[in-house]
Amino acid sequence: MVLAVTARRGTDETTSHGRVGSVIAGFLACLLAVGAPVAVSGTAHAQPAPGAVVSEAPLDSRLSLPGAASARALSYTTQWRSGETATATGVVFVPGGEPPAGGRPVVAWAHGTTGLADDCAPSRNPRSERDTAYLEHWLDQGYAVVAADYPGLGSDGLHRYLDGQSAANSIVDLVRAARAVEPSLSERWVVVGQSQGGHAALHTANTATDRAPELDFRGTLTTGAPSNLELVFPIGFPEFPDLPLDGLTAFGAFIFAGLREADPGLDLDGYLTGLGREVVDAAESLCYDEMLARYTGVGIGDLLARPLGDDRFPAALSDYLGVPVNGYDRPLFLAQGLDDRVVPAPLSVKLVADLWAGGAQPRFATYPTGHSETMAASLPDTTPFVAELFAG
DSSP, X not given: OEEEEETTTTEEEXXXXXXXXXXXXXXXXXXXXXXXXXXXXXXXXXXXXXXXXXXXXXXXXXXXXTTEEEEEEEEEEEEOTTSOEEEEEEEEEEESSOOOTTOXXXXXXXXXXXXXXXXXXXXGSOOOHHHHHHHHHHHHTTOEEEEEOOXXXXXXXXXXXXXXXXXXXXXXXXXXXXXXXXXXXXXXXXXXXXXXXXXXXXXXXXXXXXXXXXXXXXXXEEESOOOOHHHHGGGOOTTOOOOSOTTHHHHHHHHHHHHHHHOGGGOGGGGXXXXXXXXXXXXXXXXXXXXXXXXXXXXXXXXXXXXXXXXSHHHHHHHHHOOOOSOXXXXXXXXXXXXXXXXXXXXHHHHHHHHHHTTOXXXXXXXXXXXXXXXXXXXXXXXXXXXXXXXX
């Protein structure tokens, strides 16, 4: 049984939609039993404010959404988690019709894993049928949709995969930039994220009101958000047996590549075999589907030359990708598929328990679905949740 909690009412609803795969649940259940951005220093020339528009242009119609009356590609200023200025890219989709009084509410879409290379940026590629249908749904509700690529993905620097704070900065700052070029947008906004984007959305929720007090942040919706990975990866060792999880080697390689970029002092290559270094190097240039195709049959254990559980690696990983469990000031809805073989349900169950312990009151609902299918399956619950956030 999985607890579903509605934050606004404080009531408990117990729902059960199926069984978590026994191998994954057993393994992970046993395993799991157990800030604001930094200011950039002054220089002879003032740095542009986060969210300043660098460029804008109409989005190629082949990359747009069918329900968008207008679609524009933006580049804008943001920050890495260190406070260093970055330029990021994203897209603004606006539905047709007259905007309501007070402007169109904004859904900030945080996308799932595509890769690290610039060619993998969502703004440079047609959206998948799944993502198109999902974003069309929010446009149909009358919301504008802004979609950040995240720093380094389609812009300068290497994208640091699952560096949640850097991604969160770019999401908040895209809302600012979008309002600068589209006056019909309201100051009211929510963040909605899937998979990697769910991780980014949680970081966004944790920082949004402090980072952009001039905006009216209302809350957060995630589906299949990864968490507690800092507890799982340190058990890795050479010849570690394969787990029944989809895309684990590709996801692991993206994490290693991002961590290597963010923390050069870790000497991540020293943890890797020759094959491991090849795979992690490839993760910097290959998109997700290409990684899957090239390294089918390669397991996490094949990448490792020594265990990851030493004194250095777990702390570095936790600092890099850990999800905050306190400091939330707006409602949260976490949706999880019980048959998810990318982000197994026990990871999310632990996250929800930690969020409650940290003072948040998230609503948590489960569905008898896999990783991506949870997006559509949750809409009967998440659509009214988002509408309630924008009410008033």
